[in-house]
Amino acid sequence: MAMVQRYFYNVKHSYDRLTDMFYWPMMDLLIWGLTGLYFAKLGGDSQHATTVLLTGIIFWIVTWRAQYEITTNLLSEMWDRNLVNIFASPLTVYEWISAVTIFGGLKMIISLLFSAGVAFLLYQYAFLQFGLWLFPIVVSLVITGWAAGFVVAAIIIRFGMKVQTIAWAGAYLIAPFSALYYPISVLPDWAQKVALIFPSSYIFEAMRQHIFTNTISVDKIVISFAINLVFLVLSICLFVLSFNKSKQMGLGRLI
Numbered sequence: 001m002a003m004v005q006r007y008f009y010n011v012k013h014s015y016d017r018l019t020d021m022f023y024w025p026m027m028d029l030l031i032w033g034l035t036g037l038y039f040a041k042l043g044g045d046s047q048h049a050t051t052v053l054l055t056g057i058i059f060w061i062v063t064w065r066a067q068y069e070i071t072t073n074l075l076s077e078m079w080d081r082n083l084v085n086i087f088a089s090p091l092t093v094y095e096w097i098s099a100v101t102i103f104g105g106l107k108m109i110i111s112l113l114f115s116a117g118v119a120f121l122l123y124q125y126a127f128l129q130f131g132l133w134l135f136p137i138v139v140s141l142v143i144t145g146w147a148a149g150f151v152v153a154a155i156i157i158r159f160g161m162k163v164q165t166i167a168w169a170g171a172y173l174i175a176p177f178s179a180l181y182y183p184i185s186v187l188p189d190w191a192q193k194v195a196l197i198f199p200s201s202y203i204f205e206a207m208r209q210h211i212f213t214n215t216i217s218v219d220k221i222v223i224s225f226a227i228n229l230v231f232l233v234l235s236i237c238l239f240v241l242s243f244n245k246s247k248q249m250g251l252g253r254l255i
Helices: 002-012 015-043 046-079 083-088 093-123 127-163 189-195 199-213 218-249
Strands: none
Touching: 002 093, 015 046, 015 093, 046 083, 046 093, 046 127, 046 199, 083 093, 093 127, 093 218, 127 199, 127 218, 199 218
């Protein structure tokens, strides 16, 4: 909880970190939302087309924010030359993992609610249209983001700041296979097979089904959770192994 409080202090006194919670989601909604409205009018189905696009934008924030907070908070310790200090304390690597997931989850909720509010004001987007399914949908996407975040963090903690670019690109590597705005069926055959590996693709497929038919595939939700749990366990194990290896080599070398 001390680490969670530390990261909140960083956000409170850092305008750039406050900005990325609100500015980028708003820009995405303005640019792509208006683009979606235009193409939807051209195609003659403005309601469904715009809803699909806005759903992809808003709910991708969940996965991206979950991954982003893990990796950027790790990098912030490196930038501040504080990595050795925090792990010279009684703080364990598992406590740090708990701290960044709690902190990232809280920031994600703020960004998600803000984005949903903006989408409602601009496009009358019904964020609560998924009803009680909203909870498992968000949880599954959060776990996907955590798994991606710990994989990226494992690479950073092993190789240092020379690979820090992947902290921002991490989740977007799986975005084309997550079928945010389009069904998996439009992908090439090889990409469809890859998409089935990622739990986020099942969630977005289920959400589109709900938009068009007002029903949802429970099977897809269950499959996404099953894959997510496997990925999350493996990603945390990979991060811990990378951390321990890096610790043996000396964490000081990372800064």
